[in-house]
Amino acid sequence: MIIFCEECGRRYRIDPTKIKGAHAKVRCKACGHVFDISKSDEMNGTGADLEWPGSGSNEAPAAESIGTETVQAELASLKEQRSRRLGLRAKMIVLFFLVPVILMVAAGFLYIRQLDQLTSLITGESSQVVTHLAENIIKEKAESVASQVLLYLDSHRKLRKENFFQDEGFKKVAVQKVGATGYTALYQLPDSSGIWRTWVHVNPKIIGIDMSKLKKPLGKAFAGFWKVYTGVRGGKESKGYYRWKDKDGRVRDKFMVCAPVGNTSFVIAATTYLDEFTKEVKGLEKKAGVISANTKNGVFVILGSTLVLIALIVLWYGHALTKRIKSLTGLAEQISLGALDEELEIRSKDEIGDLGEAIGRMQESIRLSMERLRRRR
Numbered sequence: 001m002i003i004f005c006e007e008c009g010r011r012y013r014i015d016p017t018k019i020k021g022a023h024a025k026v027r028c029k030a031c032g033h034v035f036d037i038s039k040s041d042e043m044n045g046t047g048a049d050l051e052w053p054g055s056g057s058n059e060a061p062a063a064e065s066i067g068t069e070t071v072q073a074e075l076a077s078l079k080e081q082r083s084r085r086l087g088l089r090a091k092m093i094v095l096f097f098l099v100p101v102i103l104m105v106a107a108g109f110l111y112i113r114q115l116d117q118l119t120s121l122i123t124g125e126s127s128q129v130v131t132h133l134a135e136n137i138i139k140e141k142a143e144s145v146a147s148q149v150l151l152y153l154d155s156h157r158k159l160r161k162e163n164f165f166q167d168e169g170f171k172k173v174a175v176q177k178v179g180a181t182g183y184t185a186l187y188q189l190p191d192s193s194g195i196w197r198t199w200v201h202v203n204p205k206i207i208g209i210d211m212s213k214l215k216k217p218l219g220k221a222f223a224g225f226w227k228v229y230t231g232v233r234g235g236k237e238s239k240g241y242y243r244w245k246d247k248d249g250r251v252r253d254k255f256m257v258c259a260p261v262g263n264t265s266f267v268i269a270a271t272t273y274l275d276e277f278t279k280e281v282k283g284l285e286k287k288a289g290v291i292s293a294n295t296k297n298g299v300f301v302i303l304g305s306t307l308v309l310i311a312l313i314v315l316w317y318g319h320a321l322t323k324r325i326k327s328l329t330g331l332a333e334q335i336s337l338g339a340l341d342e343e344l345e346i347r348s349k350d351e352i353g354d355l356g357e358a359i360g361r362m363q364e365s366i367r368l369s370m371e372r373l374r375r376r377r
């Protein structure tokens with residue numbers, strides 16, 4: 001236990017187990033003053049769990065003087081005990097940095113995920129709508145030309161199929177533009193010989209030939225083309241995609257619709273590259289992808305900057321706050337060990353400043369009380 005000389009304020013440490021009576025007298029080595037110490041002082045403090053010996057001599061052993069080194073050792077011991085606990089700065093980092101970081105990161109990833117889904121939905125739906133619209137345009141074109149051809153044949157009953165290509169009026173009706181590069185053509189269902197022949201086409205080299213002989217020049221694209229081309233058996237309409245190789249070597253998808261011409265054996269085929277209709281949408285999809293990527297990058301930058309700013313603010317404020325609290329704690333510990341001459345400069349005007357002023361007033365009050373006790377002696 002730690003005791004104070006009532007005369008000069010000198011501090012001493014004494015083993016309470018060596019006090020054999022209810023109280024004992026000790027002599028201050030500094031001023032020679034003799035004063036009483038009692039077990040009740042220790043019982044009311046931290047020594048309440050000690051076992052006290054029975055009554056005996058009322059003289060306590062010589063007290064051990066407590067110097068500056070002893071006070072520093074006591075302070076070091078208290079700091080070592082506190083270092084095992086989760087400090088205020090660590091709690092501030094957890095509450096004001098880690099928790100917001102987790103929430104902000106989760107919100108950021110959720111936002112980015114929703115943005116990706118929205119972009120995919122809009123661009124995907126737009127592409128499907130335009131594709132469907134383009135298919136309908138080609139279909140309507142084939143049906144419209146088939147109706148015009150039927151009217152022309154009804155008004156020119158003597159026109160033979162071998163002369164379709166030479167008749168400029170009929171050729172203008174049967175061959176019309178579809179999209180930017182597409183066209184319509186007229187061909188005939190197979191006769192008894194089973195041969196499919198085209199009678200009006202933009203390419204005069206295939207007029208009247210056996211269309212199955214295009215298998216070699218078309219190569220792999222022939223199978224898809226032939227499936228749509230011959231799909232009109234039984235007077236039904238046929239449509240579908242097939243791959244086509246351009247003169248520049250590019251292979252692209254073509255869409256073709258084959259519409260029967262009334263009750264005749266003739267068929268109108270309307271075909272074109274579908275990307276001529278969807279290229280604008282594809283361009284919008286690319287722009288949407290770029291905007292989405294830029295938005296995500298912006299979100300990452302803002303999120304990262306915000307996290308860094310929060311971290312700096314929490315660390316700076318936490319350091320400043322804990323530093324002032326540690327200063328007040330150190331002063332209070334020194335006062336508890338009898339160091340009444342320590343001074344602390346308090347500059348803050350917040351609650352911590354109020355606490356520092358209260359500790360200073362308590363320190364001054366204890367000092368004045370000790371002086372009054374010495375004067376009474």
